[in-house]
Amino acid sequence: xxxxxxxxxxxxxxxxxxxxxxxxxxxxxxxxxxxxxxxxxxxxxxxxxxxxxxxxxxxxxxxxxxxxxxxxxxxxxxxxxxxxxxxxxxxxxxxxxxxxxxxxxxxxxxxxxxxxxxxxxxxxxxxxxxxxxxxxxxxxxxxxxxxxxxxxxxxxxxxxxxxxxxxxxxxxxxxxxxxxxxxxxxxxxxxxxxxxxxxxxxxxxxxxxxxxxxxxxxxxxxxxxxxxxxxxxxxxxxxxxxxxxxxxxxxxxxxxxxxxxxxxxxxxxxxxxxxxxxxxxxxxxxxxxxxxxxxxxxxxxxxxxxxxxxxxxxxxxxxxxxxxxxxxxxxxxxxxxxxxxxxxxxxxxxxxxxxxxxxxxxxxxxxxxxxxxxxxxxxxxxxxxxxxxxxxxxxxxxxxxxxxxxxxxxxxxxxxxxxxxxxxxxxxxxxxxxxxxxxxxxxxxxxxxxxxxxxxxxxxxx
Amino acid sequence: xxxxxxxxxxxxxxxxxxxxxxxxxxxxxxxxxxxxxxxxxxxxxxxxxxxxxxxxxxxxxxxxxxxxxxxxxxxxxxxxxxxxxxxxxxxxxxxxxxxxxxxxxxxxxxxxxxxxxxxxxxxxxxxxxxxxxxxxxxxxxxxxxxxxxxxxxxxxxxxxxxxxxxxxxxxxxxxxxxxxxxxxxxxxxxxxxxxxxxxxxxxxxxxxxxxxxxxxxxxxxxxxxxxxxxxxxxxxxxxxxxxxxxxxxxxxxxxxxxxxxxxxxxxxxxxxxxxxxxxxxxxxxxxxxxxxxxxxxxxxxxxxxxxxxxxxxxxxxxxxxxxxxxxxxxxxxxxxxxxxxxxxxxxxxxxxxxxxxxxxxxxxxxxxxxxxxxxxxxxxxxxxxxxxxxxxxxxxxxxxxxxxxxxxxxxxxxxxxxxxxxxxxxxxxxxxxxxxxxxxxxxxxxxxxxxxxxxxxxxxxx
Numbered sequence: 001x002x003x004x005x006x007x008x009x010x011x012x013x014x015x016x017x018x019x020x021x022x023x024x025x026x027x028x029x030x031x032x033x034x035x036x037x038x039x040x041x042x043x044x045x046x047x048x049x050x051x052x053x054x055x056x057x058x059x060x061x062x063x064x065x066x067x068x069x070x071x072x073x074x075x076x077x078x079x080x081x082x083x084x085x086x087x088x089x090x091x092x093x094x095x096x097x098x099x100x101x102x103x104x105x106x107x108x109x110x111x112x113x114x115x116x117x118x119x120x121x122x123x124x125x126x127x128x129x130x131x132x133x134x135x136x137x138x139x140x141x142x143x144x145x146x147x148x149x150x151x152x153x154x155x156x157x158x159x160x161x162x163x164x165x166x167x168x169x170x171x172x173x174x175x176x177x178x179x180x181x182x183x184x185x186x187x188x189x190x191x192x193x194x195x196x197x198x199x200x201x202x203x204x205x206x207x208x209x210x211x212x213x214x215x216x217x218x219x220x221x222x223x224x225x226x227x228x229x230x231x232x233x234x235x236x237x238x239x240x241x242x243x244x245x246x247x248x249x250x251x252x253x254x255x256x257x258x259x260x261x262x263x264x265x266x267x268x269x270x271x272x273x274x275x276x277x278x279x280x281x282x283x284x285x286x287x288x289x290x291x292x293x294x295x296x297x298x299x300x301x302x303x304x305x306x307x308x309x310x311x312x313x314x315x316x317x318x319x320x321x322x323x324x325x326x327x328x329x330x331x332x333x334x335x336x337x338x339x340x341x342x343x344x345x346x347x348x349x350x351x352x353x354x355x356x357x358x359x360x361x362x363x364x365x366x367x368x369x370x371x372x373x374x375x376x377x378x379x380x381x382x383x384x385x386x387x388x389x390x391x392x393x394x395x396x397x398x399x400x401x402x403x404x405x406x407x408x409x410x411x412x413x414x415x416x417x418x419x420x421x422x423x424x425x426x427x428x429x430x431x432x433x434x435x436x437x438x439x440x441x442x443x444x445x446x447x448x449x450x451x452x453x454x455x456x457x458x459x460x461x462x
Numbered sequence: 463x464x465x466x467x468x469x470x471x472x473x474x475x476x477x478x479x480x481x482x483x484x485x486x487x488x489x490x491x492x493x494x495x496x497x498x499x500x501x502x503x504x505x506x507x508x509x510x511x512x513x514x515x516x517x518x519x520x521x522x523x524x525x526x527x528x529x530x531x532x533x534x535x536x537x538x539x540x541x542x543x544x545x546x547x548x549x550x551x552x553x554x555x556x557x558x559x560x561x562x563x564x565x566x567x568x569x570x571x572x573x574x575x576x577x578x579x580x581x582x583x584x585x586x587x588x589x590x591x592x593x594x595x596x597x598x599x600x601x602x603x604x605x606x607x608x609x610x611x612x613x614x615x616x617x618x619x620x621x622x623x624x625x626x627x628x629x630x631x632x633x634x635x636x637x638x639x640x641x642x643x644x645x646x647x648x649x650x651x652x653x654x655x656x657x658x659x660x661x662x663x664x665x666x667x668x669x670x671x672x673x674x675x676x677x678x679x680x681x682x683x684x685x686x687x688x689x690x691x692x693x694x695x696x697x698x699x700x701x702x703x704x705x706x707x708x709x710x711x712x713x714x715x716x717x718x719x720x721x722x723x724x725x726x727x728x729x730x731x732x733x734x735x736x737x738x739x740x741x742x743x744x745x746x747x748x749x750x751x752x753x754x755x756x757x758x759x760x761x762x763x764x765x766x767x768x769x770x771x772x773x774x775x776x777x778x779x780x781x782x783x784x785x786x787x788x789x790x791x792x793x794x795x796x797x798x799x800x801x802x803x804x805x806x807x808x809x810x811x812x813x814x815x816x817x818x819x820x821x822x823x824x825x826x827x828x829x830x831x832x833x834x835x836x837x838x839x840x841x842x843x844x845x846x847x848x849x850x851x852x853x854x855x856x857x858x859x860x861x862x863x864x865x866x867x868x869x870x871x872x873x874x875x876x877x878x879x880x881x882x883x884x885x886x887x888x889x890x891x892x893x894x895x896x897x898x899x900x901x902x903x904x905x906x907x908x909x910x911x912x913x914x915x916x917x918x919x920x921x922x923x924x
Contacts, residue, residue, distance in 0.1 A: 035773075154773070154774070155774050195676070197776070199774050199776070206738070207736040207737055207738055208736055208737025208738075209736065209737075209884070209887055209888075210555075210886070210887045210888075211736065211886075211887065212858065212885045212886045212887070213759070213761040213763055213787050213789070213886075214657070214759075214789060214856070214857035214858040214859070215736075215754075215857065216759040216760075216761035216787075216789065217742075217753050217754045217755075217757050217758075217759045217789070217857055218741040218742050218745060218750055218753055218754050219736060219738065219741065219742065220738070220741075220742050221761055221762055223762035223764075223765045223784070224692075224696065224700075224762055226765075227689055227692045227693070227762070227765075228698055230686075230689045231689070231693060234686065236690055238686070274669040274670055274671070274673065274677075274681060275669055275670025275671075276668070276669055276670075276681065276682070279680040279681065279682075280679075280680050280681060280682050283680060288680055291679050291680055292677075292679045292680050293679075295679050296679075297675070297678035297679045298678075299675045299678035299683055299776075299778055300683055300685035300686055300689070300767065300768065300779070301675055301768050301769055301775055301776055301777050301778070301779070302685075302767065302768035302769040302770045302771075302775070302777075302779070303685045303688075303689075303765060303766060303767040303768060303770075303779075303782065304765060304766050304767075304770040305762065305764065305765040305766075306762065306763050306764035306765060306785070307552070307554075307763055307764035307785065308764045308765075308766035308783075308785075309497060309498070309552060309554075309764075310497060310498070311496075311497035311498075311616045311820065312497060312615070312616045312617045312661050312763075312785070312787075312820050312821050313497060313551060313552060313615075313763055313764065313785070313886070314615075314659070314661070314761070314763055314787045314859070314886065315551075315763050315764075315886050315887070316761055316763070317762070317763070317764070317765075320765065321770075322685070323768070323769065323770075323774075323775070325675050325678075325774075325776050327675070327676060327678065327679070358773065358774050359774050394676075395676035395677070395679060396674070396676045397676075397776075424674070
């Protein structure tokens with residue numbers, strides 16, 4: 001985008017600040033918490049209204065859960081899609097919010113509201129960018145597809161089925177994924193992939209009822225049984241013992257490592273923030289970076305048995321359970337590993353330990369040398385005035401595999417968050433300056449990508 | 463007690479059933495959960511009220527925790543004491559109760575309420591027995607002392623200090639201890655001792671706050687750390703790994719084993735009742751009996767970390783904890799073993815695992831050939847019409863060491879429970895028939911013991 005076009009785009013965004021801010025405030029006023037089922041219909045309708053307002057054709061596509069709001073606008077050789085979600089995390093603990101979570105409030109140029117960073121700010125910015133582009137620069141040079149799901153915060157349980165049923169609808173040459181932030185020095189950061197996830201609950205039952213603990217001499221204790229079963233799944237060095245667990249893990253390339261190093265991960269600052277004398281296994285440097293981004297995890301997210309109240313209770317618990325989330329890296333397969341988890345427990349004599357699959361998602365990533373990554377980086381450099389950072393694989397998860405990777409669509413995750421946006425936590429926020437720049441950046445991507453030569457983007461993501 | 467006296471006693475108990483049941487219902491309506499501090503004053507006052515109602519002199523003796531309710535009534539050469547407790551276990555899990563735990567409910571001759579078996583049924587039965595005796599047979603032939611503590615279910619933390627300060631107050635020739643049950647064939651069972659206890663809480667802290675589980679690749683997880691620390695305390699065969707843990711354990715004598723065999727422990731019935739394919743380590747026969755009565759335990763009574771609600775939450779918990787009760791046998795020493803537990807954790811590299819002492823009690827026992835045991839057995843035979851069973855050492859715990867053994871007072875534990883009284887568990891219960899007979903049995907002991915020759919009971923318990 002030449003400088004004249006950029007100035008025209010910027011001017012329109014500035015002129016229409018009140019409008020674009022108003023759209024976002026309206027979105028943030030909806031308490032669209034999927035986990036609690038509040039305002040989901042209202043929020044889906046509002047998304048459709050905003051899309052229609054800029055001239056898009058829209059529809060709500062039913063799923064087994066909340067519908068996907070779908071919108072299309074523009075014509076051209078290329079298609080760029082946006083994946084966002086209109087649901088948000090529950091707002092509690094409410095007492096820690098400085099202003100009510102669903103009454104968006106601006107203090108010193110920062111907008112506070114549940115969901116403003118994750119990810120209504122991005123969702124609305126993308127609609128605003130299409131609007132600003134048309135007003136500033138004329139017809140869109142490509143087709144835009146807006147895919148707004150309503151269940152991201154509850155694990156996107158219906159996105160696989162949706163993607164299979166709607167493959168033609170969501171087909172695109174590239175996708176801008178939901179969210180992005182800054183590092184502590186204010187540098188924009190993009191991510192090229194997401195870890196997958198395997199979420200299981202393990203449950204042990206011994207006796208048929210809880211007993212007085214005097215029976216512990218001869219009656220098996222479910223908590224001890226679970227404790228032993230867990231020993232069969234991980235060793236003392238944090239190595240996961242599920243058979244073939246690491247077999248499909250693709251190690252980072254030198255280019256990946258270089259990108260990780262460029263992130264300038266602040267080890268000491270992060271350790272201090274989290275109160276840690278050291279990271280796991282005393283890792284640091286390249287080994288730490290590789291571990292964080294390219295190694296899978298097995299995290300006990302919850303563990304419970306018997307009495308956890310104050311003081312003494314002498315009970316022999318007949319049941320014990322835990323939740324474990326395994327974050328997976330390319331090319332691990334969650335369902336294959338769930339079967340291996342079962343086999344590993346069985347082989348160690350824990351056939352009685354019940355394993356329930358609560359969630360599964362494949363990892364997904366776009367190679368760092370994909371041409372679309374360059375489009376995003378170049379336009380960011382021009383918009384923000386500094387070199388952005390690229391994270392080859394984010395340690396979080398999301399439905400990027402069914403919506404992009406399975407369909408061969410390269411995806412880059414970026415957005416209007418900052419280094420302390422407090423996603424999922426009280427006082428979630430974005431800086432308004434990041435919002436205006438984020439709208440401009442999307443406009444620049446539309447411009448640049450709409451004019452890119454076709455052959456650069458024909459290749460599927462491997 | 464001759465047959466005429468027994469009939470007079472029985473007639474009074476029958477006449478006053480409504481009164482004695484009313485006392486018990488009132489007691490069971492008090493949610494006197496010491497661990498939660500609810501209704502403790504109300505319950506102590508109710509105990510005093512009931513004792514005064516039968517003419518006893520009473521007072522509440524302050525301790526560092528809840529007071530001991532003390533009552534005295536009667537005159538004679540001998541003194542018989544009753545040890546009971548007015549506190550109960552927490553009622554949870556509430557959902558598994560068929561009627562609310564503190565709304566005592568009678569279904570088919572069985573009374574359901576938290577604490578009715580452990581041990582309000584016994585506490586009230588002993589007051590009722592003194593009342594019935596006086597109404598049926600005239601003045602009590604001995605002095606009765608009622609010692610009702612308020613902290614048995616939280617490990618009797620103040621009974622050592624109480625016993626030392628009040629040695630003269632609680633001096634007696636013999637003591638009836640709090641509780642007793644039936645075997646699955648309905649045979650009354652007494653116990654001559656109690657295991658000791660060491661109750662600890664282990665707590666692990668890693669990061670300073672809970673984190674998004676994407677950090678699990680490099681941030682230590684408190685639940686996994688606790689899981690590993692537990693491996694240092696017990697092996698896969700249930701053997702406790704604390705240094706010298708078994709060094710002081712006194713094995714059962716041949717007489718002890720004979721008494722254990724006479725219990726006719728119904729292995730198959732008990733396994734069926736508790737839904738167990740087998741007992742721990744597949745034990746049966748003499749080995750099972752010796753294990754249950756004469757081996758110490760290490761029971762996880764509670765275990766918790768992170769998220770235990772429905773569905774998925776991807777959190778990395780920064781804290782994990784568990785409660786463990788070790789039941790000890792003569793001559794294990796709880797404080798010595800607590801120090802060894804600490805040393806064992808340290809030696810295994812778990813200096814960071816915090817161990818807090820929540821309760822400690824020595825084991826205690828009265829020899830099987832003590833004359834007071836014969837008084838209890840003979841009167842039981844006459845009351846119940848069958849030969850009672852004697853358990854040399856009960857697998858439960860209590861402050862028998864400071865209140866009896868340290869003062870040379872022989873003690874027999876007996877009471878109105880049944881084979882499935884569900885102590886500490888939902889739907890705790892007693893059969894009303896056992897309650898009436900339990901009152902009668904105490905009356906018969908008062909009669910027989912009040913008239914026994916002095917020299918039989920001079921000997922201290924070793």
